[in-house]
Amino acid sequence: MxxxxxxxxxxxxxxxxxxxxxxxxxxxxxxxxxxxxSHKTQVWLCFLVLSFLSTSTSAAFVPVPNTSHAQICLKSLKNAIEKSDAMLYAPSANDVEENCKVMSLRCYIWELLVVIMEEEIVGPKANCIFDFNARLPKDNFVGCRPCEAYSLKNITVFLDRLNNLLEEMTTQWNTYKT
Known part of the structure; x- marks a missing residue:
């Protein structure tokens, strides 16, 4: 001692x-x-270093919970949302780097929440998107462009691009789980 x-x-x-x-x-x-x-200490230090390296290399993929559920919510809101004449920030798939997909999704959801409030959509359909937003990772994604850096598009283009991103993330999540 x-x-x-x-x-x-x-x-x-x-x-x-x-x-x-x-x-x-x-x-x-x-x-x-x-x-x-101590040999044990050297082994544990190697293990610790490798653990940090493995988490940093896989940090590009941040699992987003239940994107398939968000797709269902979006489909149920589509008719109410399409009434909006708002111009919204809508990054295309080519604009977003792989490590910025979650940040891009956050941008889409924030824009969608603005439309929901402007169109005064209430009830379980709107709450579904609010709940999804609450479950998104709150990390500060270093190196990702801010939402305002993307081009403004009408609601139709916005919804198409959001659906494409959600489908891609659902596929990625299903691949990650298996």
């Missing part, structure tokens, strides 16, 4: 002087009598 209590990091500093040709900079050395020569 006393070895654990004395495990403190040590910082070695080499002062340098002008014209000194010795190594420059600060060197850090960590000493720990319990884990310096």
């Amino acid at each position: 006393t070895d654990f209590m004395t495990a403190l990091p040590v910082i070695l500093i080499q002062p340098t002087y002008p014209g000194d040709l010795q190594a420059k900079g600060v060197h850090f050395q960590s000493t720990c009598n319990l884990c310096r020569d």
Whole structure:
């Protein structure tokens, strides 16, 4: 137990002087009598590093819950939504990078919520979209374009593109699950 209590990091500093040709900079050395020569510690550290690497490489796909259910909700709202003459931000499939699909879906859902409120659509059909929005990941997708960077389209083009994105994400989700 006393070895654990004395495990403190040590910082070695080499002062340098002008014209000194010795190594420059600060060197850090960590000493720990319990884990310096431990094979188990090395194995666990490798496992930890590989775990982080595997999560960062698969982070491009963020599973979105129940996109097929969102498609059903959208179909039930289609007649009420098509009455809108709003111009909405609607990224095309070519505009969106693979790691920005969820952010693109968030843009679509936010625009859809605006239409639902403007058209004063209420009830379970509208609540379905509100619930779906609440379940979307709230991550800040670094490197993704903001919603306003995409072109404005009429409601027909908007709905077609949203349906295409939902179908693609449903297929991706089904592939991911198997």
